[in-house]
Amino acid sequence: MTFDYWTLGFQAVNVLVLIWLLHRFFWKPVAAMIAARQATVATLLDEAKAKQAEAEAALAKIAATKAGLAAERDAMLATARKDAQAARETLLAEARAEAEALHATAKAARVRAAETLKANAIDEAQGLALTIAGQLAARLDGPATDAAFLRWLVEGLAALSDTERTALAGVELELVSAADQDSPVQDRIAAAITNALGTPAKLTFRTEPALIAGHELHAPHFSLRNSWRADLDRIAAALGEKGDLSDAA
The missing domain is CATH 1.20.5 (Single alpha-helices involved in coiled-coils or other helix-helix interfaces)
Structure with missing residues (x-):
């Protein structure tokens, strides 16, 4: 090669x-x-x-x-x-x-x-x-009923204080009765009130049949209610107070 x-x-x-x-x-x-x-x-x-x-x-x-x-x-x-x-x-x-x-x-x-x-x-x-x-x-017996209410009226006056009775001594008083009173009865009523007050009473008389029975004594600033109508009014007032309604529902 x-x-x-x-x-x-x-x-x-x-x-x-x-x-x-x-x-x-x-x-x-x-x-x-x-x-x-x-x-x-x-x-x-x-x-x-x-x-x-x-x-x-x-x-x-x-x-x-x-x-x-x-x-x-x-x-x-x-x-x-x-x-x-x-x-x-x-x-x-x-x-x-x-x-x-x-x-x-x-x-x-x-x-x-x-x-x-x-x-x-x-x-x-x-x-x-x-x-x-x-x-x-x-x-009822009218004279007996009037006598009973008069006695209760006198007892109401006797229950007043001496000052209250003295204040009524010189005041014009009005006695209201359920029935008409004749002169002898008026004199007897005046004597009973005078005896209760201890001094002569100045009385005027008036009839009011709505009282039903009894007597009431009124003065300008004094009232002594002693009648059947007053008793009924007091009972109605007591019923109204006890019957006050309450609703709790």
Whole structure:
């Protein structure tokens, strides 16, 4: 085997020329293209990072907005619940007040009706008592009945204090009787009153059948009622006091 140095030299020259050509016309443009592509990629990466930062900022803003909306919604719901509770309490208070007013009105109506019934019953009882008293008085011995009421009148005067009897001594007194009194009876009545007062009495006489039976003694600032009608009035007043109505319902 022989080695041709000329062939080796030409091949070496060809390789050097090929390397120079590649370096001159291929590696520089390729390197430039690679550098440009790298710059472009770097720019795109920077833009992508900027977009990512913007996206993250937008997401953070959206999250903050959502949190604010949630807080606002919670506040609105709390306010709505509070307003609803206040409205409910107001309605309940108004309903209670209206119910109490209705109850009070019904109670007042019941009391008025009961008082009316009581007054009517008392009036009827008084009328019946007057009728019965009149019928009984008509059947009793008139002089004996007058004597009994006169005795009670004198006892009433005797029960007064000395000062009260002295004050009546010089006063014009009116004696009212249920029946007409003749002169002898008037003299007897005047004597009994004078004896009770301890001094002569100044008497005028008047008849009032509404008394049913008995005598009453009146002065400008004094009255001593001693008649059947006065007894009935006292009984009716006592019934009215004991019959005071109360409604606790």
